[in-house]
Amino acid sequence: MPEMIGDNVQIKLIRKYLKLKIVENNVLFRNHNQEKCHVYDIIKRTILQGESHSALVIGPRGSGKTTLINSVLYELSKEVDIASDAIVIKLNGLVHHDDKIALKSITAQMQLENAVGDRVFGTFAENLSFLLSCLQSGADRRCKSMVFVLEEFDMFCHSGRTQTLLYNLFDITHTKQAPMCVLGTTNRLDVMELLEKRVKSRFSHRHIFLFSNQDVEVDGREAPARSPLELYKELLVILLSMPACIGRRDVEETPRRRKAKGKTSVNIDELIQTDDSSNYTIPIEDLERCKVDIKQFRLDSAFIADWNTHIQALAATDSVVDSIEKFCYYINNEQIFRDILFQIVSHLSPNKPYIDATDVTATIDKTVAPEHRVKLLQSLSILELSLVIAMKHGMEIFDGQPMNFEMVLHRYTKFANANSSTQTVPRPVILKAFEHLQALEIILPVRNSDSIYNASDTTASRVQKEYKLYTLAVPIEDINEAVKNFKALPTEISHWYNNSVV
Amino acid sequence: MEELYKKVPCRESQLNDLLNLLGDYDEPLPYSLFLSGSMATGKSLCIESVLKYLGYKHVIVDCIECYSPKLMYESILTELGSDLEIKSDTMLDLTNALNRIGNSAVRYEPMVVVFDRAERLRTMDQSVMCAFLRLRELCNLNICTIFITHLVYDNFYFKMGVREPIKIFFPNYNKDELFKIIFLHHKSFVRHVQSNHDIDIEIKEELEKPELFANFLNAFLSVFYRPCRDLIELQNMARVNFVKYCEPIIKCEIQAQDLSKLWRHISPILKTSLELLYLRISASKSSNPSPGKENAEHESQCYNFEHTLKDELTSTKTFAQSFELPYYAKFLLIAAYLASYNPPKEDKRLFMKNHGKQRKRLQQVKAKAKISEKLNTQLGPKVFTLDRLLAIFYAILEEKIGLTSNLLAQIATLVELKLIAGSKEIDLDVSKYKCIVGYDFISAVAQTVGFNVRKYLYDFI
Numbered sequence: 001m002p003e004m005i006g007d008n009v010q011i012k013l014i015r016k017y018l019k020l021k022i023v024e025n026n027v028l029f030r031n032h033n034q035e036k037c038h039v040y041d042i043i044k045r046t047i048l049q050g051e052s053h054s055a056l057v058i059g060p061r062g063s064g065k066t067t068l069i070n071s072v073l074y075e076l077s078k079e080v081d082i083a084s085d086a087i088v089i090k091l092n093g094l095v096h097h098d099d100k101i102a103l104k105s106i107t108a109q110m111q112l113e114n115a116v117g118d119r120v121f122g123t124f125a126e127n128l129s130f131l132l133s134c135l136q137s138g139a140d141r142r143c144k145s146m147v148f149v150l151e152e153f154d155m156f157c158h159s160g161r162t163q164t165l166l167y168n169l170f171d172i173t174h175t176k177q178a179p180m181c182v183l184g185t186t187n188r189l190d191v192m193e194l195l196e197k198r199v200k201s202r203f204s205h206r207h208i209f210l211f212s213n214q215d216v217e218v219d220g221r222e223a224p225a226r227s228p229l230e231l232y233k234e235l236l237v238i239l240l241s242m243p244a245c246i247g248r249r250d251v252e253e254t255p256r257r258r259k260a261k262g263k264t265s266v267n268i269d270e271l272i273q274t275d276d277s278s279n280y281t282i283p284i285e286d287l288e289r290c291k292v293d294i295k296q297f298r299l300d301s302a303f304i305a306d307w308n309t310h311i312q313a314l315a316a317t318d319s320v321v322d323s324i325e326k327f328c329y330y331i332n333n334e335q336i337f338r339d340i341l342f343q344i345v346s347h348l349s350p351n352k353p354y355i356d357a358t359d360v361t362a363t364i365d366k367t368v369a370p371e372h373r374v375k376l377l378q379s380l381s382i383l384e385l386s387l388v389i390a391m392k393h394g395m396e397i398f399d400g401q402p403m404n405f406e407m408v409l410h411r412y413t414k415f416a417n418a419n420s421s422t423q424t425v426p427r428p429v430i431l432k433a434f435e436h437l438q439a440l441e442i443i444l445p446v447r448n449s450d451s452i453y454n455a456s457d458t459t460a461s462r463v464q465k466e467y468k469l470y471t472l473a474v475p476i477e478d479i480n481e482a483v484k485n486f487k488a489l490p491t492e493i494s495h496w497y498n499n500s501v502v
Numbered sequence: 503m504e505e506l507y508k509k510v511p512c513r514e515s516q517l518n519d520l521l522n523l524l525g526d527y528d529e530p531l532p533y534s535l536f537l538s539g540s541m542a543t544g545k546s547l548c549i550e551s552v553l554k555y556l557g558y559k560h561v562i563v564d565c566i567e568c569y570s571p572k573l574m575y576e577s578i579l580t581e582l583g584s585d586l587e588i589k590s591d592t593m594l595d596l597t598n599a600l601n602r603i604g605n606s607a608v609r610y611e612p613m614v615v616v617f618d619r620a621e622r623l624r625t626m627d628q629s630v631m632c633a634f635l636r637l638r639e640l641c642n643l644n645i646c647t648i649f650i651t652h653l654v655y656d657n658f659y660f661k662m663g664v665r666e667p668i669k670i671f672f673p674n675y676n677k678d679e680l681f682k683i684i685f686l687h688h689k690s691f692v693r694h695v696q697s698n699h700d701i702d703i704e705i706k707e708e709l710e711k712p713e714l715f716a717n718f719l720n721a722f723l724s725v726f727y728r729p730c731r732d733l734i735e736l737q738n739m740a741r742v743n744f745v746k747y748c749e750p751i752i753k754c755e756i757q758a759q760d761l762s763k764l765w766r767h768i769s770p771i772l773k774t775s776l777e778l779l780y781l782r783i784s785a786s787k788s789s790n791p792s793p794g795k796e797n798a799e800h801e802s803q804c805y806n807f808e809h810t811l812k813d814e815l816t817s818t819k820t821f822a823q824s825f826e827l828p829y830y831a832k833f834l835l836i837a838a839y840l841a842s843y844n845p846p847k848e849d850k851r852l853f854m855k856n857h858g859k860q861r862k863r864l865q866q867v868k869a870k871a872k873i874s875e876k877l878n879t880q881l882g883p884k885v886f887t888l889d890r891l892l893a894i895f896y897a898i899l900e901e902k903i904g905l906t907s908n909l910l911a912q913i914a915t916l917v918e919l920k921l922i923a924g925s926k927e928i929d930l931d932v933s934k935y936k937c938i939v940g941y942d943f944i945s946a947v948a949q950t951v952g953f954n955v956r957k958y959l960y961d962f963i
C-alpha cells in the first residue's frame with residue numbers, strides 16, 4: 001500500500017516536471033548548428049570585442065528562431081558575464097510596435113528611468129543617443145555592449161509611418177557609435193522589401209535562415225537532411241524522458257555514480273543515460289524563474305528508469321511512428337508539437353500512470369485534422385441543416401451565385417411540400433434559423449456588389465435582411481462529411497441531399 | 503469533483519480535458535486554449551465552474567463589454583488584483599503590470615484570463631489577439647489565455663500566422679442530453695406552474711410526479727427538437743408549455759394518468775407555440791388571476807395588452823390590420839408594393855386596358871424569364887419614383903379622386919410608419935422610394951379593400 005502511494009506522488013511529480021520542461025524550457029535548441037554558431041559568434045564578438053553587428057533570423061513559424069537566440073544567450077552566459085558586460089534588450093513587435101512605447105521599454109530595460117526623468121527630447125535620435133551617453137558616463141568611460149533582440153521584426157517595419165526605431169538602431173551599428181548588436185527575428189521572407197531605403201542601406205544584410213530541411217553539417221562534412229519524422233521522434237523522446245540525475249539521493253551522491261546505478265538496474269537505458277542525460281534536464285535558471293525548487297523532485301531512480309524505458313518503447317511503437325509521420329505531413333511546427341505533448345502529458349494521473357499509444361495518435365489526429373467545421377455543421381438543428389442543403393443546391397444550380405433568404409426559403413418549402421412527413425415551420429422561425437447560420441458564419445454576406453442582381457441598385461447597402469445576399473462559407477466536402485455522419489438524420493433529408501435537384 | 507460534474511451535466515469529457523490541461527496548482531499552464539462550439543453548449547459554464555473549482559486566480563472578460571483594448575487591459579488588471587494604479591493604455595503597460603503582480607507572488611502562481619465571445623476580438627487591431635495568444639511568453643508568467651467563441655478557429659484569420667492555441671470543441675447536446683438537462687430542473691418547472699395556479703394538494707402531488715414531466719418533455723422535444731437545438735430557448739419554451747400541459751389536470755378535465763388524452767390536448771398547442779420560438783413574446787399569463795388581490799385589475803389589463811401584442815405579432819395578417827390605415831393609404835401601399843416588385847417595362851401591360859400587340863409576345867416572355875430563383879419577389883424591392891407610384895395608384899384605384907395634399911401626406915405617413923423607405927429628398931421629383939413590407943403583409947392589406955395583388959404581380963402572371 002505505501003508503495004502505491006509513493007507511485008502516486010511520483011507520477012504527479014513526473015507530470016509536473018514534464019509539463020515544466022515542455023512549456024518553460026526555451027533554451028534547448030537542436031540542429032542548425034551552423035546557424036547557431038553564426039549567431040553565437042556575432043553576439044560574442046559584440047560583447048567581448050565591442051564590434052557592432054546586425055542580423056536577421058528568418059524562418060517559418062515554430063522553427064525555433066526565438067529559441068535559437070535564447071539558447072545562444074544562455075550558453076554565452078556560462079562563458080561571459082552578460083549581466084555586467086552587456087545589456088540585453090528584448091523588444092517584441094506585437095507589444096512595442098509604436099516607437100514611443102519601444103523607447104519607453106528600452107529606457108526601462110536599460111534601467112535609466114531616473115536618468116531620463118522629466119527631460120524632454122526633440123527627436124527620437126536625440127533621446128536614444130542620450131540613453132547611450134548615460135551608459136558611457138560610467139566610471140571607466142567604457143560603454144557596455146548592447147544586444148537588441150527584436151522579435152516579430154516585420155511589425156517594426158510599419159508602412160505609412162517612418163521606421164525611426166530601426167533607422168536609429170541600424171545607424172548606431174553602422175557608424176559604430178557604441179558596440180551594439182541588433183538581431184531581428186521574423187517569419188516573412190520579404191522583410192527586406194518592407195524596409196525604408198535609408199534603413200536598408202544601414203543594415204548589414206546578414207540573413208540567417210532557419211529551414212527545417214536544410215542539410216546539416218556533422219563533424220565538418222555535409223550530411224543529408226534528416227527527415228522531420230526523425231527529428232520529431234527525437235523531440236518526443238527528449239521532451240518526455242526524465243533526467244536520471246534528479247533521482248533520489250538516498251543511495252548515491254555524485255551524478256556519475258547515480259548513472260552507474262541506472263546502468264546496473266536497467267540495461268536498455270544505458271545509452272540515453274550516459275549520452276544525453278543533460279538533454280533531459282531543465283536548466284536551473286528556468287526553474288528559478290518559475291520559483292520551483294529542484295529538490296522537490298525526489299524521484300526513485302528505478303522509477304525514472306522504468307519511465308524512460310516506457311518512453312523509449314512508446315517512441316518505437318508503430319502506431320505512434322505512423323501518427324508522427326502524419327503530423328509531419330500536415331504541419332512542421334515545433335510549437336504545435338509541444339502543445340500536443342503537453343496535452344498527452346496532462347492526461348497522466350495516478351489512475352493512468354503510463355502514456356498509451358492511442359493517446360498519442362488521438363491527440364495528433366485531433367490537432368492535425370480537427371474537423372471542427374464538420375462538427376459544427378453536425379450540431380445544427382435539422383431545420384438549419386436543411387437550409388444549408390437548400391442553399392448548397394441553389395448555388396449548384398446557379399453556378400455559385402449568392403442567394404438571399406427568400407431564395408433559400410423557396411427551395412426549402414419546395415422540399416418540405418414534397419415531403420408530407422416534415423413538419424411545417426412558420427416563416428419567422430426559419431428566418432431565425434437563417435440568422436443563426438449567419439451568426440455561426442456558416443453563411444457569409446456578400447460585400448462587393450459585383451453580382452448581377454444588385455448592379456443597378458443604388459441602395460444595395462440598405463436592403464432588408466430577407467434580401468441580403470449570402471454565400472456558403474463552408475466547403476462542399478465538409479457538408480458532405482457532416483451529412484454522411486449526422487446522427488439521427490431523417491432519411492428524407494439525406495435522400496434530398498443526395499438527389500440534388502428537387 | 504462529483505459536485506462539478508453534477509453542476510455541468512453531460513459535459514464530462516470536456517470537463518476532464520479542461521481539468522487535465524489546467525492541472526494542479528503548482529504545474530505550468532498551457533499557452534492558450536480555444537473553446538468553440540455552437541451557442542448554448544455550456545462553454546462558459548464549464549470554464550467558469552472549472553476555474554472556481556480549481557481556485558486559480560482568474561478573470562473573465564466579456565469582449566462585448568470591453569470593446570476597446572484599453573478597457574480590456576484595465577478590466578484584466580482590476581480583476582487580477584493589482585493594487586497599484588490600473589491605468590493601462592497599451593499592451594506594454596499590461597505586461598509590465600502583470601509582471602509586477604507575478605513578481606510579488608511568492609510561488610509559481612497560475613493565472614487564467616478568459617475571453618468570452620472572443621469573436622469580437624477580430625474587430626480590434628490584429629496584434630491584440632496575436633499578443634494575447636502568446637501572453638505567457640510576453641510576460642514570463644504562468645498565465646494562460648482562454649478564448650470562448652461560437653465560431654470555429656478557421657474563422658479567425660491572421661495575416662502572419664500566430665502561435666496556435668490548443669483547441670477544444672463543444673458539440674451540441676443531443677436529444678437525450680437535452681432531455682436529461684431539462685429534466686434536472688423539474689422542480690422549478692413545477693414551482694412555476696404552482697405560482698400561476700391555486701392547486702389542491704392532491705393534484706399537486708400528481709403534478710410533482712416525474713413521470714408526468716418526462717412524458718411532457720418527450721412530447722415537447724418531439725416537436726421542438728427539429729427546428730431548435732438551443733438549450734436556453736428550449737428551456738424557455740418548455741416552461742411556457744408545461745403550464746398549458748398541466749392546465750387540464752388542474753381543472754380536473756383530464757386525469758394525469760391519461761397520457762393519450764393529454765397528448766391530444768397538447769399537440770396543437772405545441773404546434774402553435776412553435777411559431778413563437780425565439781420570438782420571446784411572453785405567453786399568456788394565468789387566465790384566472792387570483793382573486794382578492796389589489797392589482798388584479800392591473801394584471802388583467804397587462805395581460806390583455808400582452809395578449810393583443812402577441813396576437814398581432816404572431817400572424818402577419820393581424821399585424822397588418824393593426825395599423826388601421828386609411829382607405830387611400832392602403833391603395834398607396836399596394837401601389838408602392840407593385841411598383842417595387844414589378845419591372846417598369848411591364849407597367850404598360852399590367853395596368854393599361856389597351857396595351858396593343860404586347861399580348862402576343864407574352865407567351866415567349868413567360869417561357870424565357872420565369873426562373874424561380876430570379877423572380878422579382880425573391881430578389882427584393884426595387885426603387886421607384888413618386889411619379890410611377892402615383893400612376894400605378896390611379897390605375898388600380900377604380901374611382902377618380904383628385905391629387906390633394908392630403909393624399910401626398912399619406913405617403914409621408916407610410917414613410918414614417920416604415921412601410922415605405924424613402925430618401926430624405928425635399929424635391930419630390932427626384933426622391934426615390936422602396937416598399938419594405940413583405941407579400942404576406944400586403945396581401946392582408948389588399949384583402950381588406952378587396953383587391954387581388956397576385957393579379958397585378960408580374961411574377962405570378
